[in-house]
Every structure is written in C-alpha cells, then in structure tokens.
Amino acid sequence: MKRTFSLLPALAGALVLAGPAHAAETATSNLAVSAIVADTCTIATGTALSFATLDTSSISSEITPGLVTVICTASRSGILVTVDGGDNAASGVRRMATSDGETFLPYSIMSDSGHASEISVGGELYNDGVTAAVPQIIPVYGQIPAGNYAAGNYSDTLEVTLSY
Structure with a gap:
C-alpha cells in the first residue's frame, strides 16, 4: 500500500509555531509649518523714459x-499712483535740465498710447484695483513738443507715489 502525505498541514503548523514577523519599530510626529505674508503693496519703475538723441529739425x-x-x-x-512735477518743474510744466541747471527742455507725461491723456503735475497715472500677487503693469509715455532746443544732455527725476 502506498501512502501519500500532504505537506500543507505541516507548513501551516510551522508558520504558527514560528510566531509573528517583527518589523523595525516606528514612531511619528507632526511638524508645524506656518508663515505670515504682510498685507502690503510695492511700486517699481521698470522702464525709464529715455528720449535718446532728439531731432530738432522734426x-x-x-x-x-x-x-x-x-x-x-x-x-x-482704490490703488492710486500719482506723478509729481520732477526736480525742475515750473508753472505746472515738467522740464528736464542740463547739469548746470541753466537750460531746460519741456516735456509731458501721458497715460495712454494715443498720447491724448496728459498727466498734470501731481496727477493720477493709475486709479483702479489690483489682484493679489499679480503685477499691475502701468504704461507711461513721455512726450517732448516739437521745437528748437539748445544742445546738451538733459535729465529730470520724477517721484511716482503709490497710495493704497
């Protein structure tokens, strides 16, 4: 007579006797993360108004x-951006001056590409809203009226003010 043995009960018994497998011990904790973003606005002048060399015959x-x-x-x-008259304004007219301050070149500031909306001294360049963390790019245009002007290097500095 031939006897057949099954290995399945023997394997099951061996696993029970071996006991549970042990992994490395672990522990967890929480790490708090926080930040405060100040409620603020900033202003920057990106591109200067540079007329380069003028053609006075134009x-x-x-x-x-x-x-x-x-x-x-x-x-x-209600974001408000204003522009002053610069360092050399006189009688409500913005002017660039030579380094010796003796010779002047009048100019205007415009808020539109069609050059129809002049910004008066202390006037508004922008008066509208902004979206959080999205740069609001405000174009500005400088204009020098046609005319005959004395040769020289002219400059001025405008103060641009942000109120919010």
Missing part, C-alpha cells in the same frame, strides 16, 4: 514709452 513731437509696476499681497480696489 516738425513732430518726440515720444518714448516707460513702465511702472505695482504689486500687492492682497487684492485691492
């Missing part, structure tokens, strides 16, 4: 573009 005015950028950490309405 019968048209000279125009150059520039940029002002405002960025806030929270969405806001």
